Amino acid sequence: SDTLTSNELGFQRVIPDLVGRTRRGGTYLGVGPEQNFTYIAAVRPALAIIFDIRRGNMLVQLRYKALFELAKDRADFVSMLFSKPRPPGLGPKSTAVDLFSAFAASATSDALYEQTLKAIQNQLTKTHGLPLAADDLTGIEYVHHTFYRNGFAVRPSPTYAELMTQTDGAGVNRSYLATEDRFALLKELESKNLVVPVVGDFGGPKAIRAVGGYLKERGTTVTAFYLSNVEQYLYQNKMTAFCRNVAALPLDASSTFIRSSSRDGGGFVSSLSAMTVEVKNCGRF
Incomplete structure (x- = not known):
């Protein structure tokens, strides 16, 4: 099924604690779409690897990669992300609320949609020379068209604007589009090919193990691993394998670990835990 945007409205609430627990540099691991960017902007890793069992998430990430590289600033990025012409008056000091309020009044543009789609395809296949199959290019076009067609309501609730304008609970917006500094960090990592999507199964024998071997060769450690709510599916038969992979x-x-779990009354609540403590008990699952 499509998971083009997050449904975790309160995911920023753990960020102050997360920043206090982790070190800059190292490697961030995650899963899913854009919520990773906000966590990456918070922990400021040297490398980020985003897993997902769905190939479609890789295509979502590749579209983002191209847009980060093509956009000169946040307003350009949002313009291309939703195929909406850039409104006047937006600049480095604009808040996320400023951005999305301004773009809410900007109608989508067929010409900008086509122009941006071509630029994305060229960036990935010509600039980077990625050997994307026809089905992959069709998948990227599908994602691009969904953002164009649905606007901020890619997911009806929460909308993209709602996700980007939330706060950490203390009134501080820590989304990746909150400041130019956060956006610039992501742009730099993407431009250096340091945000890497991986198609793989958390409980499988290859993806996490291969990444672990690569990280050990580089002499780096994992600073944070965002799991979303994937574990609720792993408990079916793969939790022990996942734990041993970690x-x-x-x-x-x-x-x-950064987790998201369902709460009574609906929605999700995020939480943190020490990875080394948890993996000591892998045999008990």
Whole structure:
């Protein structure tokens, strides 16, 4: 099924604690679409790897990669993301609320949609030379068209604007589009090919193990691993395998799991835990 945007409205609430627990540099691991960017902007890793069992999420991430590289600033990025012409008056000091309020009044543009789609395709296949199959290009076009067709309501609730204008609970907006500095960090990582999408199964024998081997060769550790609510599916038959996969990663005392779990009354609540503590008990699952 499509998971083109997050449905975790309160995911920023753990960020102050997350920043206090983790170290800059190292490697961020995650799953899913754009919520990773906000966590990456918070922990400021040297490398980010985003897993997903769905190939479609890789295509979502590749579209983002192209847009980060093509956009000169946040307003350009939002313009291309939703095929809406850039409104006047937006600049480095604009807040996320300013951005999305201004773009809400900007109608979508067929010409900008086509122009941006071609630019994305060229960036990926010509500039980077990625050997994307026809089905992959069709998938990227589908994602691009969904953002164009639905606007901020890619997911009816929460909308993209709602996700980007939330706060950490103390009134601070920490979304990746909150400031130019956060956006610039993502743009730099993407431009250096340091945000890497991986198609793989958390409970499978290859993806996490292969990444762990690569990270050990580089002499880096995992700073944070965003799991979303994937574990509720792993408990069916793969939790032990997943735990052992994580235990094979290069970890230290600051390595932190970021989880999202359903709460009574609807919605999700995010939480943090120490990875090294949890993987000591893999055999008990």
